[in-house]
Amino acid sequence: MKTFLSQHPITAKLLRWYGRHSRDLPWRHTRDPYSTWISEIMLQQTQVETVIPYYRRFLARFPSVNAVAEARADEVLKLWENLGYYSRARHLHAAAKKIVARWGSRLPQTRKDLMTLPGIGEYTAAAILSIAFGQCVTAIDGNVSRVISRLFALRNPLGSSESRQHVRTLADQLVSKRNPGHFNQALMDLGATICTPRTPSCLSCPLRGLCKAKELGLQEQLPVAKKRRILSHKHMTAAIILDRKKRVLMVQRPASGLLGGLWKFPGGERGTRESVKGALRRTVREELGVSVRVEKALAVVKHAYTHFRVTFHVSRCSIEQGRPRSPEGRRWDWVPLEKPRRLALSKAERKILDILSQS
Numbered sequence: 001m002k003t004f005l006s007q008h009p010i011t012a013k014l015l016r017w018y019g020r021h022s023r024d025l026p027w028r029h030t031r032d033p034y035s036t037w038i039s040e041i042m043l044q045q046t047q048v049e050t051v052i053p054y055y056r057r058f059l060a061r062f063p064s065v066n067a068v069a070e071a072r073a074d075e076v077l078k079l080w081e082n083l084g085y086y087s088r089a090r091h092l093h094a095a096a097k098k099i100v101a102r103w104g105s106r107l108p109q110t111r112k113d114l115m116t117l118p119g120i121g122e123y124t125a126a127a128i129l130s131i132a133f134g135q136c137v138t139a140i141d142g143n144v145s146r147v148i149s150r151l152f153a154l155r156n157p158l159g160s161s162e163s164r165q166h167v168r169t170l171a172d173q174l175v176s177k178r179n180p181g182h183f184n185q186a187l188m189d190l191g192a193t194i195c196t197p198r199t200p201s202c203l204s205c206p207l208r209g210l211c212k213a214k215e216l217g218l219q220e221q222l223p224v225a226k227k228r229r230i231l232s233h234k235h236m237t238a239a240i241i242l243d244r245k246k247r248v249l250m251v252q253r254p255a256s257g258l259l260g261g262l263w264k265f266p267g268g269e270r271g272t273r274e275s276v277k278g279a280l281r282r283t284v285r286e287e288l289g290v291s292v293r294v295e296k297a298l299a300v301v302k303h304a305y306t307h308f309r310v311t312f313h314v315s316r317c318s319i320e321q322g323r324p325r326s327p328e329g330r331r332w333d334w335v336p337l338e339k340p341r342r343l344a345l346s347k348a349e350r351k352i353l354d355i356l357s358q359s
Helices: 009-021 033-043 048-061 065-070 073-080 087-103 122-133 142-151 161-174 180-193 212-216 276-288 347-358
Strands: 232-241 247-252 291-304 308-321 332-336
Touching (some): 009 180, 033 048, 033 087, 033 122, 048 073, 065 087, 122 180, 142 161, 232 247, 232 276, 232 291, 232 347, 247 276, 276 291, 276 308, 291 347
Parallel strands (some): 232 308
Antiparallel strands (some): 247 332, 291 308
């Protein structure tokens, strides 16, 4: 493939447009590697508008790598609450400890070293290297892939190995050697604000005269999308168990896995042929070693995750036999009804709390 000149017309026009129209985002007011790292982790699969207040609160509470490393995992998770994809918070906490121990509290400056840190993959490493350290590398996310695919009218389905390689080759040829961070952020901004997934605003695009898809009238057909998977549906149980002091029983999830480290109401997944009552008795017994009596159905709460949907069957229960204990060594506690929100909870758990407060 022919190699472009050092300043391809696409690159020049894109940087000029970015200079005038870049989004005013708090992490763009600094090149501090720590701040860049925090913003990039939060921006993984999360919209910019959602991230901004979390980013500001996080830096106010944890102004340095050392502050994160010295904090308890619960503190980090609580500050992350409702931002979703909680493994990011757990990985960030573990990565901070590693940065302090191995690199003297300074983020490493090579792709290889960055990618040894939990939660940092190829894209995040490239974003940090280009934005914070000015290294000439391309950071390719969904926005960038879409822009490149349209600019060059690529016909392979987005996400396929052929498409990924083609996009990377072209992006590597376009990247600005002087301002790689601005180049990467300009492509992201263009994809987020103008070259959007549906009905791109071609009349406002600084690259419309250079876009192959626009020339061919294919801007709304490209990129070719992969077929979407049908979301699976799970039925879960949640037991509301109160003691004589009107405290509610709660248990902490395992550190790994979906929503790892967050607190929840006892319960678990209902089997295909299992009744709600049977599933409640089984899952609470497996989780906390107690037998419960299911007294009253309280609510049905629906929630959607990225890859599946969940229906929670919430019931009031009481302990018939045994005392709570965790066979897996997980934390559990009796929590005063006015205090569960102080724990790190998932959005689904907060929905259940809202129902309890109204009942």
